[in-house]
Amino acid sequence: MAFTMPVALQVLSIALGQVKATEADGSASYIGGYNHEAAFSMVIVSFIFVIGLINRGTLSFRTALFSLSLLLLILVNYRTSILTIIPIAAVFYFTLAEQRLEPSQKAPVMMVIAIILCFVFIALSVSMRERFSDIGLLLGNLDLMLKAPIYFSDSERDIMSSRVYIWSQYIDAFRNAELLNQLLGFGPDSWKGRFNLYAHNTFVSYLYEYGVLGFVSFIFVCITILINALKLSDKKLSKVIALSFVGFLAMNMATMPLWNIEGLIFFSILNAVLIGYKKKPKHCRYSSGKRELLYAN
Numbered sequence: 001m002a003f004t005m006p007v008a009l010q011v012l013s014i015a016l017g018q019v020k021a022t023e024a025d026g027s028a029s030y031i032g033g034y035n036h037e038a039a040f041s042m043v044i045v046s047f048i049f050v051i052g053l054i055n056r057g058t059l060s061f062r063t064a065l066f067s068l069s070l071l072l073l074i075l076v077n078y079r080t081s082i083l084t085i086i087p088i089a090a091v092f093y094f095t096l097a098e099q100r101l102e103p104s105q106k107a108p109v110m111m112v113i114a115i116i117l118c119f120v121f122i123a124l125s126v127s128m129r130e131r132f133s134d135i136g137l138l139l140g141n142l143d144l145m146l147k148a149p150i151y152f153s154d155s156e157r158d159i160m161s162s163r164v165y166i167w168s169q170y171i172d173a174f175r176n177a178e179l180l181n182q183l184l185g186f187g188p189d190s191w192k193g194r195f196n197l198y199a200h201n202t203f204v205s206y207l208y209e210y211g212v213l214g215f216v217s218f219i220f221v222c223i224t225i226l227i228n229a230l231k232l233s234d235k236k237l238s239k240v241i242a243l244s245f246v247g248f249l250a251m252n253m254a255t256m257p258l259w260n261i262e263g264l265i266f267f268s269i270l271n272a273v274l275i276g277y278k279k280k281p282k283h284c285r286y287s288s289g290k291r292e293l294l295y296a297n
Contacts, residue, residue: 003047006040009033010072029077038255041081042262044073045248046269048085052092052240053273056099066092080254087243090117095236138164148172163200163254170199170208185211198259202252205259222249228274241274 009032013019019028020037034040048069054062066089073085097113098106138144138160144152149168157165173194174182188209191198199205207215226245232238248257248266257263 003043003050006032006034006043007047007069007072010040010044010075014075030072030075037076037078038081038257039260039262041073041076041078042257042260042266044069044076045081045085046262046266048073048088049240049244049266049269052088052244053237056096063096080251084247084251086121087247088240091236091239091243093117095239144168145171160254166195166197166200167204169195170201170204174208181211183211183213185209185214198256200255202256202258205256225271225274228278232274232277234277237273237277241270245270 010030011032013030013032018030018033020031029037031037031040048066051059051062051066051069056062059065070085070089073081093113094110097109101109141159144156144159144164145167147156147168149165149172152165152168159165170191177186185207186194186209190209191205199208203215203218206218210218222245226242229238229242229245232241248270251257258267
């Protein structure tokens with residue numbers, strides 16, 4: 001029920017043709033009247049994540065809803081969110097096929113599914129190549145992030161919608177800061193007095209605002225969550241949570257979902273599921289009426 005309103009608003013924006021032009025390349029986003037596609041995309045990502053947790057047979061049209069939510073996310077047209085959801089989608093469809101197959105059928109059928117998913121990914125990459133072309137360019141020039149911003153050419157400043165140029169400004173300021181600032185950072189929201197735009201990267205932002213100690217603490221929290229997810233006895237749930245969190249971290253490398261309430265809600269749901277499962281007795285299961293979300297061993 002929590003996702004009914006935002007999903008309905010997006011469907012209405014599609015039906016009524018209400019779009020938001022997001023980039024100079026002419027691409028558009030259907031975001032249901034929201035101010036920014038980054039915040040709205042996290043709502044749809046959370047919707048996909050929750051549907052992915054529900055066991056087969058406990059929700060009518062579960063697969064159709066999951067597929068619809070993926071389509072809605074593509075129409076949001078926020079590339080970092082699309083990349084975030086790829087691992088969740090892969091686990092969902094592979095698990096769905098695996099549950100319906102006999103052991104002798106699994107290998108060939110799973111191979112066919114993998115090929116189909118590869119073709120779908122290639123088709124999306126081609127159709128949205130202008131949106132994703134900068135990612136390949138960045139991966140081939142990672143040293144740009146360490147380059148002093150004054151040496152950026154006009155074409156380099158445009159990579160990833162100027163994100164790389166923004167990151168270099170923060171990293172350069174941190175690198176030239178005093179030792180105390182490097183250790184403890186410049187403080188929360190200190191960027192407002194120095195930069196025109198926020199960092200568009202959670203890791204870079206934390207390094208600048210909270211220093212090495214804050215950055216290392218954040219990395220420690222992330223590693224702890226990932227390790228706890230991998231240790232879950234329910235292997236399906238383990239894969240879903242671990243890969244979802246990896247995708248979420250990837251998203252944090254190109255934007256700052258932990259900076260808005262929608263991203264914090266996703267982060268809270270993920271950790272609540274993880275902590276709740278670990279503390280739950282093995283003979284119990286978490287359920288809501290007839291719709292069971294998670295099964296214990």
